[in-house]
Amino acid sequence: MMWLTWRQYRAVLAVTLVAVSALVVWMLVVQHSYSEASHAISRSCIPGQLNAQSSPCTAYYNQQVSAWEQADIIPWLLLALPILFGVILGAPLFAGEFERKTVILAFTQSVSRTRWMVIRWLIIGLAVAAFASAVAVLSNWWFGQVPTNGSSVGSRIQPGGSGGFDITGIVPIAYALFAFALGAALGMVLRRTARAILGTIVLLVSARLLFEHYVRAKLAAPLFFPATDYQNQTGFIDPSNFWFVGNGYRGIQFGNFYQPASHYWALQWGEAATFTAAAGALFGLALWAVRRWRA
Amino acid sequence: MTAALEADGLGRRYRTTWGLRDCTLSVPEGTVTGLVGPNGAGKSTLLRLAAGLSRPTAGTVSVFGSPVQPNGSDHLDRVGYLDQFHPLYRYFSVAEMLAVGRRLNPRWDDASACQWLEELGIPMDRRVGRLSGGQQAQVALTLCLAKRPDLLLLDEPVASLDPLARKRLLQILMGTVADRGTTVFLSSHIISELEPVCNYLIVLSSSRVQMAGSVDDLLANHWLLVGPQTDQPPPGVEVVASTRTSRQTTFLIRGATPSQGPDWQSIQPNLEEIVIAYLSNPDARATRPVPNGAGVDPIGGAA
Numbered sequence: 001m002m003w004l005t006w007r008q009y010r011a012v013l014a015v016t017l018v019a020v021s022a023l024v025v026w027m028l029v030v031q032h033s034y035s036e037a038s039h040a041i042s043r044s045c046i047p048g049q050l051n052a053q054s055s056p057c058t059a060y061y062n063q064q065v066s067a068w069e070q071a072d073i074i075p076w077l078l079l080a081l082p083i084l085f086g087v088i089l090g091a092p093l094f095a096g097e098f099e100r101k102t103v104i105l106a107f108t109q110s111v112s113r114t115r116w117m118v119i120r121w122l123i124i125g126l127a128v129a130a131f132a133s134a135v136a137v138l139s140n141w142w143f144g145q146v147p148t149n150g151s152s153v154g155s156r157i158q159p160g161g162s163g164g165f166d167i168t169g170i171v172p173i174a175y176a177l178f179a180f181a182l183g184a185a186l187g188m189v190l191r192r193t194a195r196a197i198l199g200t201i202v203l204l205v206s207a208r209l210l211f212e213h214y215v216r217a218k219l220a221a222p223l224f225f226p227a228t229d230y231q232n233q234t235g236f237i238d239p240s241n242f243w244f245v246g247n248g249y250r251g252i253q254f255g256n257f258y259q260p261a262s263h264y265w266a267l268q269w270g271e272a273a274t275f276t277a278a279a280g281a282l283f284g285l286a287l288w289a290v291r292r293w294r295a
Numbered sequence: 296m297t298a299a300l301e302a303d304g305l306g307r308r309y310r311t312t313w314g315l316r317d318c319t320l321s322v323p324e325g326t327v328t329g330l331v332g333p334n335g336a337g338k339s340t341l342l343r344l345a346a347g348l349s350r351p352t353a354g355t356v357s358v359f360g361s362p363v364q365p366n367g368s369d370h371l372d373r374v375g376y377l378d379q380f381h382p383l384y385r386y387f388s389v390a391e392m393l394a395v396g397r398r399l400n401p402r403w404d405d406a407s408a409c410q411w412l413e414e415l416g417i418p419m420d421r422r423v424g425r426l427s428g429g430q431q432a433q434v435a436l437t438l439c440l441a442k443r444p445d446l447l448l449l450d451e452p453v454a455s456l457d458p459l460a461r462k463r464l465l466q467i468l469m470g471t472v473a474d475r476g477t478t479v480f481l482s483s484h485i486i487s488e489l490e491p492v493c494n495y496l497i498v499l500s501s502s503r504v505q506m507a508g509s510v511d512d513l514l515a516n517h518w519l520l521v522g523p524q525t526d527q528p529p530p531g532v533e534v535v536a537s538t539r540t541s542r543q544t545t546f547l548i549r550g551a552t553p554s555q556g557p558d559w560q561s562i563q564p565n566l567e568e569i570v571i572a573y574l575s576n577p578d579a580r581a582t583r584p585v586p587n588g589a590g591v592d593p594i595g596g597a598a
Contacts, residue, residue, distance in 0.1 A: 001398070001399065003394070003398055004395055004398065004399070007387070007391065007395075008384065011386075100382060101378070101380055101382040102382045102384060104348060104376075104378045104380075105378075105382050105383065105438075107347075107348060108346055108348065108374070108375070108376040109371070109395075109396070109399035109400055109442070110368070110371045110372035110399055110400045110401055110402075111368070111371070111399050112366065112367070112368035112371065113365075113366060291365075291366045
């Protein structure tokens with residue numbers, strides 16, 4: 001069963017490996033280019049003369065800008081990476097077998113259909129976890145090295161493309177597992193690859209946006225600063241230090257809510273646990289569906 | 296002798312229509328059963344229910360005395376199933392398909408599988424997707440046979456083959472199952488193809504069992520009566536179907552002994568004539584004991 005899964009999936013796993021490697025290499029190239037330019041500038045350029053036409057600093061400066069620009073794109077690709085796992089490894093895992101009717105072949109060998117499903121799920125799920133972990137380790141380091149927020153390094157507590165919350169720590173692994181589970185379970189239930197792919201993209205993006213906007217801020221009690229408390233608030237506000245959740249009332253006081261950088265791991269664990277548990281629930285759904293299926 | 300396959304009130308509904316209904320039969324071990332009927336009669340449904348790929352809406356189906364459970368793995372190694380679409384992994388070579396069979400089946404017979412493929416002239420290193428439809432069917436049947444099942448369920452095994460390949464495949468099939476005492480079900484809509492290999496026959500039409508019994512009993516219990524042009528058959532016979540021309544009437548009747556009037560001539564029909572008579576008259580049933588108490592149970596019993 002393991003051999004069969006490997007034989008069927010080795011080509012797709014190779015394609016995934018190439019795609020992930022390309023992204024990794026690009027991240028390393030951008031980081032190298034940026035740090036090289038930065039060192040050269042700090043070594044040999046006089047502040048204020050960076051734009052002098054004749055200066056070799058101009059080339060370094062241009063190199064640095066080019067690295068910034070590329071570094072703006074990479075976080076978005078990292079955010080989209082789980083979609084890749086869900087779409088090319090998750091969705092066809094079972095839907096493809098139903099479409100080509102090879103489930104009939106698989107279910108009439110001497111291996112129970114439950115075992116067939118569980119082994120395929122575990123092998124490909126493990127591959128997804130390995131890919132996602134490797135990328136997460138790299139991007140966790142990379143995020144601190146290269147500016148993603150204009151010319152400065154973004155804040156790890158902030159979400160989105162300039163902040164680092166979704167691409168650092170452990171949540172990227174949980175997103176990848178969830179995306180894979182979503183694709184695989186939808187494929188088992190819908191039995192059509194195209195529908196499973198579409199469903200995976202729509203549900204994954206919805207789940208992530210809903211979580212980011214409505215759930216994440218509640219995973220740890222936010223800090224509150226009344227609108228009148230300018231002194232304390234300005235002292236607190238350091239771009240690398242907070243995530244502005246929103247404003248509103250606490251009691252009768254109007255003010256701003258923040259998640260400080262110190263809540264980073266509480267939020268990471270809460271979110272990673274939720275998405276991993278959801279992946280487990282999808283596994284249960286697929287298990288129920290494979291037992292229920294009939295030709 | 297236990298029944299290889301036993302169905303009791305078996306039915307399967309697809310949304311609003313029944314694919315198979317009120318199917319009660321018992322087929323002994325070691326028999327080769329032909330399953331005939333028009334398209335959509337329920338042949339595939341019956342085979343899929345027996346293979347555990349489908350689940351009954353009504354009734355039960357048992358294989359070797361234990362009920363078939365779609366999620367169970369009890370009987371999986373004892374039952375071989377060939378689907379009418381003979382699905383295979385298209386990107387695998389023939390040798391890799393055999394490797395799949397070897398790894399997933401404890402009773403796998405690798406030597407025979409290689410030998411059959413060589414006899415059939417199928418190259419081991421060719422990708423399955425690049426084989427012709429007929430060759431794919433042959434590979435699929437080889438996988439089924441090499442699994443060494445005790446019950447072999449074959450849905451249209453030779454439909455996509457040319458006459459010569461059919462003959463060769465049926466030879467391999469029959470030689471193998473005779474050696475091992477395998478119980479076989481094979482469906483087809485070509486009756487002449489089944490006649491030389493089957494000793495049991497089940498006719499399905501409009502999702503019901505119309506006729507079931509051993510071939511010998513069916514041949515012994517049906518007669519063609521040819522006589523003058525009339526609407527009235529001779530008294531005391533059970534008419535399955537009648538055909539009339541301007542000169543004469545032919546009745547296909549069911550009964551152990553033909554009643555012979557002076558005007559009537561009785562002829563022994565062949566299997567195809569009997570089956571076609573039943574199919575042309577959907578109301579005729581031969582699942583009850585034969586009239587006149589001939590003592591044969593056409594549904595099953597002793598082979």
